[in-house]
Amino acid sequence: MSLEKLSPEVLQLILRFAHPSAHFSFALTSKTLYENSLNILERHRAADQKYAITSDIKPLNTIPDLLRSAYGSGADGIEAWHVRELEIWRDRSLWEEWTECDISSEGKISFEKDSSITSPFSLGEQRKFLYNSPWGEALFLEGNEELFANAQRELRSGQDGFLKMLLIAGLPRLETLKFVKDGKERPTSFIWLSKAMKQSIKTNSWPPGLRSLRKVYAGIAVDPESEGVAIPRGGIELARLLRLPNIEGIYFCDLDMVFPEYFDPELYERDPSHPDAGTKYDKMDYDDYWEMEEILAQRKTSTVKKLILDRVASFDYDAREIILGAPNALESFLVRGIKNFRPTYDHPHTRFDQFVTIVTALSKHQNRSLRDLVVYEKEHIDGDPRYQLYWPPELNNFNHLQIVSVCLEDMIPTPTWTPNTTWSREVSLNRKDPNYPSLVQKFIEAFPTSISALAFCSTKANVSYTTNKLDYLEDGLVAMIESGKYTSLTDIYIDDVEIHSLEPRTTIAFRKAIRVGHERGVKIHTLTNTQLSNHQQPVFPVMPDKYYLETGPFGFRSPKQVFNPLSGSWVKRSCRACGACQACTRAYTRDAWTIFKAAEARSYD
Structure with a gap:
């Protein structure tokens, strides 16, 4: 019929x-x-117009209806079907807090309490979420009475972490999930989500919302004051995110991953007060490490292609091998150190060290796929006793590397470099020295031919660049460009190293390199290159910030801001090498600026 x-x-x-x-x-x-x-x-x-990109800013207008839709049947699921992006802004701990978020232009998040608000869910709906939803008790709570009791308590009181986790799990076409960084602790919904991922890994059964996820942003900062607060311990959540079935991109803010060198779990269980038993943090870290070892035991199984680690306080050496060996074909790795961090007793780590082991692990596991190796806020990241960041020639182990950050100090040969390297141990950078041409040649050989953009960062601490060092860097850049080896190279960014000297310089640096680069189609961005500084379209990958949030009040970024490929952040436009401000006159004398401006004017005649 x-x-x-x-x-x-x-x-x-x-x-x-x-x-x-x-x-x-x-x-x-x-x-x-x-x-x-x-x-x-x-x-x-x-439904598509209202819910395609949604959030918890007005929780009563979104969460109840979407939960009913996600766990309804037939046409009841239309609203949940159209959610593609969900943004979590703020935790609520009571029903009276389920009011609209007030988000200031500075990023302050607050809300007023309303005592008249009661639970929008009937007792039958609450029981359905706990007992009858496909991803309720059966997946998350079975056999864990404490977890089940916590979920019941949250449903009664109005704490929204469990409900938001159920919502995330039940959205069948959710692709992007964003958590706003609000305070020093991770959102309760993210903690519940981590528990859900743990159970899904254990049972190898993923709810539709987690199966469909492509991008997760854990901790987008909107309030500048949150940049200085202590960060949560552990990184097991990062390991669990890597196991999402179809994940492509992860942004993970606040990583403090420290595992105890020695911990006796049996002694801790028998007598936690024993001086050799360790602390509760040792116990937590010990358990996290072995779970990470178990769930990421099989290398090359994660589908993630882009991994961004922001505000890294510490990254355990053993965990680096596990985490960086998990992706099947990682294409982009970005890391940013902590700026303005205030350490506490439980969080004593203020610097991310031994970065050289990161590059070694990436060259071992991701050398065939990696395209971006980017470091922001280099001042807060250490290499090892030999290198400020890493040994540049190790980049040649990568087959398709295109965008990379390099520390300028690591490009200058010093006696601290190991004898088995191909770099000369000669440290004389005088152009008249007979070994000088070979040093410049080593500069050329430091990078793979696939490179398209370089950012030369500096430690900016206790480093003074002599004229010989600047000459060597410029000669190395000129040799790179003229060699014809780097046919894909389009952009070179150089930190403002001229500023870090005892006295203003009398000669403008990098002028020859800029001219040669212009002739060969390579843009060299320096303190004095007024034509190329302040680019609006970033060449380097951008770190997520408040403008990544679609449902907030921030709108579009100010055209007065430009991207800084050395810090990873957007900053106000510079003076465009005016030659008169404090920064300019600190780098070069006024006479040097006058001569430079005159020569620059003649070049346009």
Whole structure:
């Protein structure tokens, strides 16, 4: 019997119980079916307009309806079907806090309490979430009475972490999930989500919302004051995120991953007060490490392609091998150190050290796929006793590396470099020295030919660049460009090293390199290159910030801001090498600026 011969009432009944994914195909079958589908198609249009990108800023307007839709059947699932991006702004701990977030232009998040607000969920709905939802008790709570009791308590009191986790798990086409950094602790919904991922890994059964996720942003900062607060311990959440079935990009803010060198779990269980038993933090870190070892035991199994680690306080050496060996084909790795961090007793780590082991692990596991190796806030990251960041020639182990950060100090040969390297141990950088040409040649050989953009950062601490060092860096850059080896090279960024000297310099640096680069199509961005500084379109990957949030009040970024490829942040436009401000006159004398400006003017005649 043809569907067209059915009564409109029967057709409406079919649409009511059909899965949302079938509605459009059903409507395209014939004109009759299309006409009977107009109401349901209009509901799809309205749901897409309202919920495609949604958040918890107005929780009563989104969370209850989407939860009912996510765990409903047939046409009841239309609203949840259209959610593609979810932003979590703020925890609520009581029903009276389920009011609209007030987000200031400075990033302060607050809300007023309303004692008249009560639970929007009936007792039947609460029981459904706990007992009957596909991803309730069966997946998350079975066999864990304490976890089950916590979920019950949250449902009664209005704490929203468990409910948001259920919502995330139940959204069948959720692709992007963003958590706003608000305070020093991770959101309760993220903690519940981490528990859900742990259980999913254990059972190898993933709810639709976690199965569909492509991008997760854990901790986007909107309040500048949050940059200085202590960070949560551990990094097991990062390991669990790597196991999401279809994850492509992870932004993880606040990483303090320290595992005890020695811990006796049996002694701790028998007598936690024993002086050799360790602390509760040792116990937590010990358990996290072995879980990480277990869930990421199989290398090359994660689908992640872009991994961004922001505000890294510490990154355990053994964990580096596990984490960086997990992706099947990692394409982009970004890391930023901690700026303005205030350590506490439980968080004594203020610097991310031994970065050289990161590069070694990446060259071992991701050398065939990695394209971006970027470091921001180099001042807060250490290499090892030999290098400020890492040994540059190790980059040649990567087959397709394109965008990379390099420390300028690591490009200058010193006696501290190991004898088995191909770099000369000669440290004389005088252009008249007979070994000087070979040193410049080693500069050329430091990078793979696939490089397209370089950022030369500096430690900016206790480093004074002599004229010989600046000459060597410039000669190395000129040799790189003129060698014809780097046919893909388009941009070179150089930190403002001229500023870090005892006295203003009398000669402008890098002028020859800029000229040669211009002739060969390579843009060299320096303190004095007024034509190329302050680019609006970043060449280097951008660190997520408040403007990544679609549902907030921040709108568009000010055109007065430009991206700094050395810090990873957006800053105010510079003076464009005015030659008169404090920064300019600190780097070069006024006479040097006058001569430079005159020569620059002649070049445009």
